[in-house]
Structures are given as C-alpha cells and as structure tokens.
Amino acid sequence: QSVLTQPPSVSGAPGQRVTISCTGSSSNFGAGYDVHWYQQLPGTAPKLLIYGDNNRPSGVPDRFSGSKSGTSASLAITGLQAEDEADYYCQSYDTSLSGWVFGGGTKLTVL
Amino acid sequence: QVHLVQSGAEVKKSGASVRVSCKASGYTLSGLYLHWVRQAPGQGLEWMGWSSPDSGGTKFAQKFQGRVTMTRDTSINTAYMELSRLISDDTAVYYCAGGPPAAPTRVWFDPWGQGTLVTVSS
Numbered sequence: 750q751s752v753l754t755q756p757p758s759v760s761g762a763p764g765q766r767v768t769i770s771c772t773g774s775s776s777n778f779g780a781g782y783d784v785h786w787y788q789q790l791p792g793t794a795p796k797l798l799i800y801g802d803n804n805r806p807s808g809v810p811d812r813f814s815g816s817k818s819g820t821s822a823s824l825a826i827t828g829l830q831a832e833d834e835a836d837y838y839c840q841s842y843d844t845s846l847s848g849w850v851f852g853g854g855t856k857l858t859v860l
Numbered sequence: 861q862v863h864l865v866q867s868g869a870e871v872k873k874s875g876a877s878v879r880v881s882c883k884a885s886g887y888t889l890s891g892l893y894l895h896w897v898r899q900a901p902g903q904g905l906e907w908m909g910w911s912s913p914d915s916g917g918t919k920f921a922q923k924f925q926g927r928v929t930m931t932r933d934t935s936i937n938t939a940y941m942e943l944s945r946l947i948s949d950d951t952a953v954y955y956c957a958g959g960p961p962a963a964p965t966r967v968w969f970d971p972w973g974q975g976t977l978v979t980v981s982s
Contacts, residue, residue, distance in 0.1 A: 751904060782965040787905075794955055795897075795905065797970035806970065838905055842965045848921050849895070849967065851905040 753852035760858040771839035778841040779820035862887040864973035877944040882956035893959040898952040
C-alpha cells in the first residue's frame with residue numbers, strides 16, 4: 750500500500766490528452782511539499798519528468814505538465830505519442846515517515 | 861553532467877549480504893547527495909535511504925534500519941549500498957540516484973544509475 754495513491758492504469762489514443770492523478774495527505778505534498786514525476790520506459794531506469802510541482806528538466810517536451818492543489822497532484826500529457834507508453838510515478842517527502850515516498854505507479858497505454 | 865554507473869547483477873543466497881556500487885562521473889561524489897531506491901519485479905519504487913556528502917551522514921527508511929549501510933570512497937568517486945540478512949523479498953532492481961542540495965521537502969531524484977538486479981534464492 751503506497752503512501753501516495755495513483756490509478757493503476759490509464760489509456761489514450763495518439764494525439765489525445767491524458768491525466769494521471771496522485772493523491773497524498775497532510776503529511777506529504779498536502780502540507781505544501783513539492784511533488785515530482787518520473788517516467789519509466791520498459792526495462793529502463795526512471796527518468797525525472799517534472800520537478801517542484803510543475804517544472805520540466807531540460808529536454809523534456811512541453812507536452813508534459815504538472816499541477817498540484819491541496820492533497821491532489823496531476824501529470825498531464827497532451828498530443829499523446831506511442832513513445833509515451835510507460836509507467837509514471839509521483840514522489841514527495843513524508844514527515845510522518847521522515848523519508849521520501851512514491852506513488853504505486855500508473856501504466857500508460859497508447860491505444 | 862553527472863552520470864551514475866552501477867555494478868553488475870548479483871545472485872545471493874538467503875541470509876547472505878550484497879554490496880552494490882555506484883560510480884559517479886562528471887561530478888565529484890563528495891558534493892553529491894546520493895539516494896538508493898529499489899524496485900521489486902513488477903512492483904513500484906521504494907526509497908531505501910540516502911547519504912549526505914557533508915559529513916557522510918546517512919538516513920534510512922525504517923524498514924531497512926539495522927540491515928543496510930551506505931558508504932562512499934571519494935578517492936574513486938564510488939558509493940556503496942550493502943544490504944545484509946537477505947530474504948527472497950529483497951529480490952529487486954536497486955538504483956542509486958542523485959538528489960539536489962535542497963530541503964528534504966523539495967528533493968527530487970536525478971540522475972539515476974542504470975540499476976542492479978539482485979536475486980535472492982533459497
């Protein structure tokens with residue numbers, strides 16, 4: 750049972766917009782702490798996609814965006830492409846655990 | 861740009877220990893906050909602990925306390941994670957990852973090593 754809750758799967762057709770939700774609590778990003786997102790392609794290490802709620806590292810397309818409100822955060826992907834098919838994870842710091850926590854991950858399928 | 865390269869796959873017996881290395885290039889390890897994250901087969905990511913570059917201090921997730929150590933050899937720019945008293949549930953890919961010098965509530969993980977598969981057999 751992950752501290753941060755994500756839907757197990759989402760799907761969308763090429764060109765569409767999809768969102769992946771991440772629900773936290775008052776002991777993590779609900780307290781205002783930053784939320785970050787990672788993309789993990791099959792058989793590879795995770796890659797930082799969004800940091801500090803809504804910032805993209807250099808090289809990440811602007812099709813990817815993050816948002817946060819209260820105990821909910823979202824990753825949005827517009828103009829869906831086949832290469833976006835991957836697992837996506839949210840991450841934050843949790844004061845009750847005194848450590849960093851991840852969501853359970855969401856598998857994105859491009860139809 | 862920081863690049864992290866990890867040691868190769870390991871197969872261990874239950875009860876044994878495993879040590880995974882993580883070599884940094886493009887940046888001195890003595891200035892890098894280093895985290896360890898693992899991923900069991902078909903499962904999500906689990907943060908294990910981190911080591912600070914300042915004093916070499918460490919902090920571990922409660923689940924791993926007493927079983928994990930994290931060390932550094934700055935002369936060869938390499939960090940190590942050792943997990944003892946292995947059980948089958950420790951079978952996972954272990955990643956090292958860098959973290960920014962920021963308050964814990966702002967920390968993200970980047971870059972990541974390529975991962976090291978540790979298989980624990982009985």
